[in-house]
Amino acid sequence: MKKLFVGVSLLATSLFVFTGCKEQKRTSLKPGKTNGATGIAYGDKKSDEGYKVSDFEGQPTGPNLVFIEGGRFTMGTVEEDITYKRDNLERTVTVASFYMDETEISNMDYLFYLYNIQQDSTREFYESALPDTTVWASSMSFNDQYVDYYLRYPGFRMYPVVGVSWIQANDYSNWRTKAVNNRLAEENCGGKKGGGLSFGKKKKNQGAEGLAAETPVEGSRPAIETGFVLPSYRLPTEAEWEYAAKAMIGTQYIDENQSNQRIYPWDGSSMRKDRGKNKGMMMANFKRGRGDYAGIAGKLNDENIITAEVYSFAPNDFGLYNMAGNVNEWVYDLYRPNSYQDFNDLNPIRRNDYQDDEKLYDKENFNSLIDNQQRVYKGGSWNDVAYWLSPGTRRYLDQDSSTATIGFRCAMISVGTPQ
Numbered sequence: 001m002k003k004l005f006v007g008v009s010l011l012a013t014s015l016f017v018f019t020g021c022k023e024q025k026r027t028s029l030k031p032g033k034t035n036g037a038t039g040i041a042y043g044d045k046k047s048d049e050g051y052k053v054s055d056f057e058g059q060p061t062g063p064n065l066v067f068i069e070g071g072r073f074t075m076g077t078v079e080e081d082i083t084y085k086r087d088n089l090e091r092t093v094t095v096a097s098f099y100m101d102e103t104e105i106s107n108m109d110y111l112f113y114l115y116n117i118q119q120d121s122t123r124e125f126y127e128s129a130l131p132d133t134t135v136w137a138s139s140m141s142f143n144d145q146y147v148d149y150y151l152r153y154p155g156f157r158m159y160p161v162v163g164v165s166w167i168q169a170n171d172y173s174n175w176r177t178k179a180v181n182n183r184l185a186e187e188n189c190g191g192k193k194g195g196g197l198s199f200g201k202k203k204k205n206q207g208a209e210g211l212a213a214e215t216p217v218e219g220s221r222p223a224i225e226t227g228f229v230l231p232s233y234r235l236p237t238e239a240e241w242e243y244a245a246k247a248m249i250g251t252q253y254i255d256e257n258q259s260n261q262r263i264y265p266w267d268g269s270s271m272r273k274d275r276g277k278n279k280g281m282m283m284a285n286f287k288r289g290r291g292d293y294a295g296i297a298g299k300l301n302d303e304n305i306i307t308a309e310v311y312s313f314a315p316n317d318f319g320l321y322n323m324a325g326n327v328n329e330w331v332y333d334l335y336r337p338n339s340y341q342d343f344n345d346l347n348p349i350r351r352n353d354y355q356d357d358e359k360l361y362d363k364e365n366f367n368s369l370i371d372n373q374q375r376v377y378k379g380g381s382w383n384d385v386a387y388w389l390s391p392g393t394r395r396y397l398d399q400d401s402s403t404a405t406i407g408f409r410c411a412m413i414s415v416g417t418p419q
Helices: 002-021 107-120 123-129 144-149 166-188 238-246
Strands: 065-068 071-075 091-095 098-101 328-334 374-378 395-398 411-413
Touching: 065 238, 071 238, 091 238, 098 238, 107 123, 107 166, 123 166, 238 328, 238 374
Parallel strands: none
Antiparallel strands: 065 098, 071 091, 098 411, 328 374, 374 395
8 A cells, every 4th residue: 555655656746747847838928948949048138149038028008008909890881871982881801909099199299299309300390290270270260369379379288289281190100109119218228217308419301200319229229129119100090990989899798799880989879978967968079060069158068169178078998089079080091982892801901002093083184183192081070060970981181281170199009918
């Protein structure tokens, strides 16, 4: 009996040693200390020899960003196509996870950008970045106060920036990428934490791609392999924007079933809250009809004659504010009426006129307005009726143009599992 007990103990000990020594499955967060394909040890992080593997706890969430879990959804308009364009018919697509700004870029955000590029870039580029405040001007409307004060007066700090073209929005995104990564470099590479931004000295003929500055890491951007350099900020694709606006995650039932489709970024076909102390109040900032921008004094409904502060109204189920109304928003895509049938069904985008050449539209002979300068904008604005607040509706404008009804927000890819 004693021998049997000893034998069982030895067997158990052997199994424990065997299983205990077995290396756990490698992940991006825990890649191990040796290379899985060769067994060769990675280099010492303190020395200059060998392949270095940085510690990585997951992609950091950039300032003002909200994680949007990707998935399948029905892209396209669910409203009656009153314009008869038939340019966004319903189809099923899948969008990968990404991040998006929880709010539209505000006047204060943009003024901060202008201040920094004024210090670190050419005068020509600074002037090209200035919003067009004359978008408020009208010969038959007294909007002079907005022309003079909307961008810079402190009372408008948290209102969405307007008068910004698609090109200017892209330049801002490029600068923001470098600004945020510069700050992360200071915090992670021995610089003084929270020590502010440093964008280097002005360079001759420096343009949008040359705004970057030297980082605290010997004057160069830290390598991507370090793990604390964020991917680029950019404008969202049309598919990403529409997916984030609908926020169908809030309609989830069981077994991949969804309880309903959404016309707007909230449930139901009404523009008003259907319960609570604010029952009957509008869910977004929009124009109810000709001459009716906010209701009557004493009972103002959406409470805003023009735009509203970027944190106004309740967020949708992804935590995003004003995905309907307030201001329209630029997206990355080039406009084509047939994109719905040309798109890939995974992460769809139209970045150029591939498969739909601009020559087919004959703009030169005034047979169309469509060319390779027209970019999509979505979401509806303070000056739009409810129809345009549906995420599936789409319009377009020249990428050099701007209006008092179009702003923007940024997006960023998500890499790996969010932490």
